[in-house]
Structure formats: structure tokens, C-alpha cells
Amino acid sequence: MNRTDLWVSRLRTDDPNAVFDKLISTLRKSIMTWEYFVNWKKVYKSLSDLDLDLNILNYAAGHPDAESRLRYVIKNHPSVSKVLPVLVALRSQNKSVLVTDIDSAGCEQQLAYKFDSNLSVDEAIYFSRKTGIIDLLINIKNVPDYVLGVEVGLDSNGRKNRAGTSMEELVKAKLHQIACKGDIHFLSGATYSAIWEKFCIKVEPDRANRRFDFAVKSMGKLILVETNYYSGGGSKLKAVAGELKVLHDHLANQQVGFVWITDGEGWKSSQKPLREAFDQLPYILNLHFCEDGLLEDILIKCEWY
Template structure:
């Protein structure tokens, strides 16, 4: 069954999903979007936070020796520690919530009218490097932290918890992927093998030039043969990224069809309420576009034909 919309043919298989019209399918998609994908794991990655703090326990104790010293005393003490224990170097930018790039921090020094690259990887410091590091600690307030904060471990713990909130956007997609994986694990029959982020199979090889093509979120195998791939994503906020994703998935859907493989796009999130036109572009070209709540309809269809998906 095909309907006309925006002057083109809707390809999404809404009738197989047990909807009478595209409008019924689309309205159900929008009305059943998840308001959030925040699970308990979303808020803080405690394993990462504890790992960072535990990693620097020895160095924290060394730097705590500066507590209560005046500025000059603290600079001399820090200089001694840096020369004797270079392993404290990575801890210094962490105290001001600075994520280094390969252990380095780039900064503009207005006194020298020049950009500096400070290396905080553990290494023996030259005289010039030592003075630059000491200046960095003084000007950025690190030295003040070391002389006024008695318990650096608790301080660093708080800093890392705060920094971890920046990683929530990246965790959001992984959390939704885990939600879908749990559902599939309960509903996919045993004769179907589900592989997450399969290293051995990717349709992206056909559309990209990279030697290491992107992995699919899920690949479904039957008797050792890939029969379906699934991509999942969740959007809390609007932006240009969804349109890029839609275009790439339209291409993947065509590549998959050429190889008798079923392409499935599971997407969700409140942002789709504001990006309906972008969503319809994908639905116009991709066979299977569903949200999390529609997953059961899809699995029911596949189970009804014993996952002989070429029949659909």
C-alpha cells in the first residue's frame, strides 16, 4: 500500500506494522515518543570517577603537603615535588577541571605575546618547563587550591563528578542502545544471533572510503548469514545532525536492499516533535522506521515469518 506525501511515495512499511494509513502510523510514532532515556546510569559514571581519583592517590598525598603554606613556601615545595615526582604532573590540570589533549595544554601567555604548549605528561622537567608549569599553577589558581584545600581527594572527586556531566550526551546514545539491546535479548528467537557493534560486517564499507568502516549498532545473523542491520539513536535536542543521519541511512537502506539485507532504523526522543519534516524524509525512503514503543510490532512481524525477511 502506497500513499502520496510531499509529492513522493512513502516507502516505510506502515501497513505491515498493522497501521491502516501512513497518517495513523506517523501520529502513533510521534505520540509514543519517549520523553527521556535517562536511566540510573545516565547521571554519573561512578566507575570512571573513582578510577581517576584512585589513580592519583599517591600524588594527592604529595600535593596535600602544601596545605597551610604561604605562597612562597608553597611554590618552593611544589618545585621540589615536581622535580622529584613528575608523576604529579597529570594531576595539576585535573584540579581546575581541564581535560588535556594527549597530556598537553595550550595557552596564550600575554606576558610573552605567544602561545605555549605545556606538557603535563610525567617526564623530567627542564628548567624552562618547570618555571612555565609553576607560573601556570600560580596564575590559574592551582597553587591557591593546594594551599587552602586540606582534603584534595574529596576535592578531586567533586571536580570529576562535575566534569562527568559533560559526558552525558555521549552516554545518552549508548543508554538507548542498551535499552534496545535488552528488549531484543528478550524477544529475538534463539535461531537468530544478535551481534552488537559487529567488527566483521558493515554495510558502511560500500558507502565510505575509510579503511575502518563504522560498525552497525546491531547485526542479525541466521545460520551465519547477516539478514538484517539495525541503527538506533535518541535525540533530546534538535540540530543539523539528524538530517545528516537520515541521509546516510537512506543510502544504507539502498545498499542493504541490493544485498537482500533488511535495514532497520530505531529512533526516539522528544526532539522529533520539532523535526517532523526531517523524520518524514527518512520515512519516505527507508522501509523500517520505528520508535522504541513500536519495536514490539516489528518483532511480531518478523516472528510471524520466522525471520524470513525477504518475504516482507
């Protein structure tokens, strides 16, 4: 079975334009799973690591003279200084923070802060005053509860990466289903060395740190799979399409198969680079195509080299 046979069998057409139009029209608007929203395990772990110091800092919370109380706390419990950056949503434990300080005369100086037990009380108080931490402490009742909210907010920054992870998990689930139907084995997060160790197939690397989302051995042939998801357009999509065309050629020269599974409405505004890749790569799928059986046929029935 070749690519045209696959289209006729599964999509009832041999017209590349019709297949590409269907690829675009069936792109998913979202692939959010429940894990997309908040990584609670990570949030609670971060909170637990700071629990003692956050509760000590509660001594200053809700008090009109929070600055005096904060000074007392830091003087008697220097380790509390390490939680100050978290109060302003800054992850800088064990790292230096460089701040440009401008005085009333317009003169600048660079202030370096390392939030550990060596930070002086005056430095900690000045940082807390200038960043608004003093005012914050006056107006909140419970520091750990406040930091829980901060950690949830910081964790939301990881949602972009979680979309990519969700895409991998969806494809992985489909590969598990397919593997039950034939002589198919696959490896997630496959480096060139891992492919050799698991399948005893040597692939000449295009770059040392290349990691494929999946390496599949099916009926004695090796097929490498890349997945990604783009909710929005931009120049990155063009760059990715170009890079994967080069990667395909590199693998084809070694008689190694390559499948690109991509999705997301970002492609609707970047159709040109995707179409160029579609015309040159044998197999570009989205999740809808995978569900329709195209991935299964590619791995089990299609001819490669």
C-alpha cells in the first residue's frame, strides 16, 4: 500500500488537494486534558518546601506595622528571606537577582540580592518595601494561602509545554491500541542511542541531541514519529515545517520511515509551509486522521523503502 492507496482506502479520494483540505478542516481547536489546567502535585510540592518559613512569616501578616514584624522575623529566622521572591511571583531561590535602583535624584545603582541566610535584615526590608511586600503583608491574613495562589499562577506558565505533552499522550494512546494488533513495538522519547539499544538499528544522527517523540519498529522496519500542536500561528510554524522536511530527507537516505503528526488551528493561518511539507513528505497526519485509521495503516500496511 502506498500513500495514494491509503488515501483511497481511508479518505475515499486520491486527490492531494482534497486530502489537504480535509487535513485543515479537521484540525482540533483544543486538546486540553484535565492535567492541562494545574499541575497540583508540583504546586503542593513547592508549597511544602516553603511551609515552615511561610508560617513563620505569618507573624507579620495582617498587622498594621508589618515592617517591624518582618524585621523581627528575619532577624530571628534568617531563612525566611528565601521566601520573599515567591511573594512577588519570582522564582529565584539560590539565585541572584539584579535590580536597577533609581533614587529621587535620578541616580542609578545596581543592587544584587541573593535570598539566603546571608542577606542582611536591612537589605531584606528594603527589597520588601520597594516591591510592595510590606503593603501586601498588611493586607493579607494568611501567607501560605496567598502563596498557594501565586504557585497556581506560576504553574499556568507551563501550559504551553503541557499542550505538547498532551499531544504526545494522545498519540501514545493510539500507538498502544495499534501495537495490540500486530508485530509493533515503540519507544517514547527516542534518542539515536536509545533506538540502537532497544531495536539494534543504527541511525546516523543529524544532530547529537535529537529526540524523537516516538520510534516504532513495525514488521522489521523503523519509523520515527514527531508530534506537535499549535493553537496559534507565527513564524515558528514555517521553521518547523522546513526543519522536518530536511529531517525526512536525512532519514529517507537511510531507509528510515518518518511520520509527522501535527494539529491545532494555528495551521489555518500558516497553510503554505504545511502544504509545501505535505507535498514533499509521504505522511503528514492530524489526530482526526489517526482516529480514522491512517496511522494504523501506515505502520502496518504501507510500503516504505
